[in-house]
Amino acid sequence: MIVQQNVSIKHLNTFGIDFKVDNYVIIDTMQVLKTLSEEKKLLKHKIQVGGGSNILCVEEQLHATLIHNQLKGKKVIKETEAHVWVEVMAGEKWHDFVLYAIENNWGGVENLSLIPGTVGAAPIQNIGAYGVEVGTCVEEVRAWNWNDKELLKFKKDDCKFGYRTSVFKEKWKQKILITSVVFKLDKQHHFNTTYGAITQELEKMGISTLSIKAISDAVTSIRKSKLPNPEELGNAGSFFKNPTIKISHFKELQKEHTLIPSYTLDAQHVKVPAGWLIEQCGWKGKKIGACGVHKDQALVIVNYGKASGNDIYQLSESIIQDVQSKFNILLEREVQILSNRLF
Ligand SMILES: Cc1cc2nc3c(=O)[nH]c(=O)nc-3n(C[C@H](O)[C@H](O)[C@H](O)COP(=O)(O)OP(=O)(O)OC[C@H]3O[C@@H](n4cnc5c(N)ncnc54)[C@H](O)[C@@H]3O)c2cc1C
Numbered sequence: 119m120i121v122q123q124n125v126s127i128k129h130l131n132t133f134g135i136d137f138k139v140d141n142y143v144i145i146d147t148m149q150v151l152k153t154l155s156e157e158k159k160l161l162k163h164k165i166q167v168g169g170g171s172n173i174l175c176v177e178e179q180l181h182a183t184l185i186h187n188q189l190k191g192k193k194v195i196k197e198t199e200a201h202v203w204v205e206v207m208a209g210e211k212w213h214d215f216v217l218y219a220i221e222n223n224w225g226g227v228e229n230l231s232l233i234p235g236t237v238g239a240a241p242i243q244n245i246g247a248y249g250v251e252v253g254t255c256v257e258e259v260r261a262w263n264w265n266d267k268e269l270l271k272f273k274k275d276d277c278k279f280g281y282r283t284s285v286f287k288e289k290w291k292q293k294i295l296i297t298s299v300v301f302k303l304d305k306q307h308h309f310n311t312t313y314g315a316i317t318q319e320l321e322k323m324g325i326s327t328l329s330i331k332a333i334s335d336a337v338t339s340i341r342k343s344k345l346p347n348p349e350e351l352g353n354a355g356s357f358f359k360n361p362t363i364k365i366s367h368f369k370e371l372q373k374e375h376t377l378i379p380s381y382t383l384d385a386q387h388v389k390v391p392a393g394w395l396i397e398q399c400g401w402k403g404k405k406i407g408a409c410g411v412h413k414d415q416a417l418v419i420v421n422y423g424k425a426s427g428n429d430i431y432q433l434s435e436s437i438i439q440d441v442q443s444k445f446n447i448l449l450e451r452e453v454q455i456l457s458n459r460l461f
Pocket of ligand 1: 355
């Protein structure tokens with residue numbers, strides 16, 4: 119096991135923020151994981167990352183051990199006429215796994231094409247896009263329990279998947295390291311083209327026969343045209359979650375804001391697009407120092423190059439306050455905040 123000290127994490131967060139960690143360890147084998155488990159001092163304050171595409175560090179120096187998951191590999195563990203079960207190690211890139219599934223003609227994850235990050239982080243916030251959430255095809259999550267030094271297996275129901283959440287983001291947060299995920303993929307495909315502009319994109323691409331590859335290509339193309347590429351403009355995708363509010367509250371808001379959009383969740387609740395709320399507060403395209411709100415996507419906060427984590431955090435605070443005072447809705451950050459105060 120190699121422990122590096124005082125390491126810059128600029129390359130390991132898609133905001134491109136230059137912060138340092140006291141200690142940095144790469145986990146690329148289960149043996150390294152077991153060895154690290156014995157190092158109480160190193161584990162006192164720890165942060166785990168995969169691709170760093172959903173984190174924001176608000177410190178210049180994080181007094182912690184950053185554990186970088188690079189466990190690699192995938193294998194088929196079971197197969198029937200209709201399904202295949204694949205175990206994928208947590209450090210594999212998510213989009214590489216999507217492409218691997220498509221190459222093998224296994225359906226289920228094609229709508230989740232081009233989401234940055236690793237396979238191990240995907241169940242944590244139950245990544246979702248274009249009408250699909252990863253939880254629908256997760257069969258089991260395998261994870262290392264730092265306290266008991268043993269491997270735990272979470273069946274789908276144990277994961278408690280919800281909108282951008284799971285048991286790994288709540289009860290088990292930073293207590294376990296996800297080592298692999300078992301996916302149940304379909305050999306007989308069920309296409310999901312109802313959400314967003316997939317159908318229009320397929321038409322534009324001249325594709326008339328549906329396939330999982332065609333859907334993946336369409337989603338990839340839409341995402342490339344809509345979202346800023348973190349390699350060119352630092353960002354972490356959607357910064358906030360879409361809030362859920364009571365229908366009674368929504369009806370009140372509708373009186374003043376007749377065009378307020380919503381998605382019905384159940385008889386009592388609706389979800390409101392956070393991007394719309396932020397745009398109504400005048401934030402879309404606004405630049406504050408070296409960071410700002412993206413000109414086309416009000417849900418995306420961007421780093422124009424020299425912003426600190428704290429600059430971005432303060433900007434997100436101002437947005438939260440404005441939305442709260444205009445709509446009486448409290449926005450919740452989707453991005454995970456790293457701070458010495460949270461240890
Ligand atoms: C341009 C862009 C677009 C995006 N689009 C989407 C989208 O459409 N839908 C969506 O849901 N998300 C989206 N995201 C957010 C992000 O890609 C996902 O949340 C992704 O799953 C994060 O993976 P990661 O490996 O980078 O996680 P990291 O940022 O490294 O970590 C995120 C959190 O998970 C924890 N963690 C990471 N790996 C492990 C592990 N193995 N075990 C335990 N804990 C771990 C970390 O401690 C941290 O709390 C987008 C981000 C960007 C930059």
